[in-house]
């Protein structure tokens with residue numbers, strides 16, 4: 739219980755800047771986009787750009803919708819009893835789109851999730867929603883990987899959870915080092931996925947990744 743309370747405190751701290759009182763108005767968000775257009779060297783009043791600030795702000799609402807949802811509360815409402823099933827549940831190649839918190843550039847890739855249920859399972863669509871909530875925030879891939887795994891662990895209380903994320907970062911492909919053929923792979927293994935080599939191996943084999951520790 740103490741652990742749960744600490745987790746809640748952490749997530750409250752993280753969501754503190756999201757206080758609606760601190761959120762700027764739509765008009766000031768659009769004004770900020772006009773400033774960036776001028777900074778890029780163009781005229782925000784020319785015909786082709788007149789509607790752009792409003793469109794960018796609407797796109798932000800879609801890209802960053804995850805700040806206004808609590809994945810923990812959502813999963814808590816929707817789990818089902820396991821009914822005797824005691825093997826790994828695995829979902830692989832779930833496409834996601836996120837944005838890096840360093841450049842606000844797209845991160846596009848795939849998530850693989852596996853867990854060994856103790857007494858609760860969730861539907862496929864719920865797992866996809868879980869990924870989306872974390873992806874639709876400004877992210878660091880390592881952090882997103884751990885957030886997805888920890889949320890599933892704390893709500894479903896499974897024997898173990900494994901999350902692997904493979905993604906390309908557009909801040910790396912379109913600027914900076916300009917490397918197009920690099921994929922970043924991150925993983926978070928909890929419970930039996932961390933402690934039992936066979937469980938981890940079964941998961942990694944199913945998603946076609948080798949376990950470097952074997």
Ligand SMILES: [Zn+2]
Nearest residue numbers: 838840841909
């Ligand atoms: Zn970046």
